[in-house]
Amino acid sequence: MKILSIIGARPQFIKCAPLFRAIRKEHEEILVHTGQHYDPEMSYIFFNELQIPEPDYNLGVGSSIHGEQTGKMLIEIEKIFLKEKPDLVLVYGDTNSTLAGALTASKLHLKVAHVEAGLRSYDRTMPEEINRVLTDHVSDLLFCPTETAVLNLKKEGITRGVYNVGDVMLDSLKYNIKVAERKATTLEDMGLSSKEYLVATVHRASNTDSLKNLSSIVNAFCDVDIPIIFPVHPRTEKYLKHYGLWDKLCEKVKVIPPLGYLEMLKLMLTQRRSLRTPEGFRRKHTYLRCPA
Structure with a gap:
């Protein structure tokens, strides 16, 4: 066939x-x-x-x-x-x-x-x-x-x-998980340890193209009290700069270029699983989800 x-x-x-x-x-x-x-x-x-x-x-x-x-x-x-x-x-x-x-x-x-x-x-x-x-x-x-x-x-x-x-x-x-653990180096290159960070992606048009939604996401990132690794999709970078939000990303948001599958898999596997958030964070930003 x-x-x-x-x-x-x-x-x-x-x-x-x-x-x-x-x-x-x-x-x-x-x-x-x-x-x-x-x-x-x-x-x-x-x-x-x-x-x-x-x-x-x-x-x-x-x-x-x-x-x-x-x-x-x-x-x-x-x-x-x-x-x-x-x-x-x-x-x-x-x-x-x-x-x-x-x-x-x-x-x-x-x-x-x-x-x-x-x-x-x-x-x-x-x-x-x-x-x-x-x-x-x-x-x-x-x-x-x-x-x-x-x-x-x-x-x-x-x-x-x-x-x-x-x-x-x-x-x-399942096929790639052991390969990712062995080969991926982004976490070490950034000087971070496992469980000490969150990883975030934003690329859906409903978020990137909307000033209101993208502003809320940036504000939510800055409310979190631990580092966020943020591989930026080209579309997202374009709109962050277009709306003047690029410079509002706080220092704890570690902006990096898009990642390959193995690097992203390693980051998601070793990110922090639970987070104590500031008062009101869940109420204001319940649409946000961290990768599982």
């Missing part, structure tokens, strides 16, 4: 890592990277760390508005499908790359398999939610991470080809 896998963003690199090892034992796989995440910190470091093979195709679409980005992907992916004639198209998660791969395949009457099917936020203002719903409704095989995801699909009338297979992100974590 010839399987063509579409990836384009960091979460998809992590998800495809355990699967390509299994797929290539018995099947031919063609790997297509859309280039949705394209700079070294957002893309190539993940391929190296997770030992993902070099993509057979890299579309290099880069960053742009949703319609333009997805449109470029549709055009280029269709050319590849017509050339390769895969038996199955495999898509991951909820990005524009996911939707472009699924839509193109369905219009060419190719079988579509969706890894991480059935997840829902029920917030249609999120682009990811639109991508999830549309991808699920054109997929032939829907690989769900949880029973809740299966039930979400059932509510939408999708019951055929649905499988609860577990969370592939957990598979990736």
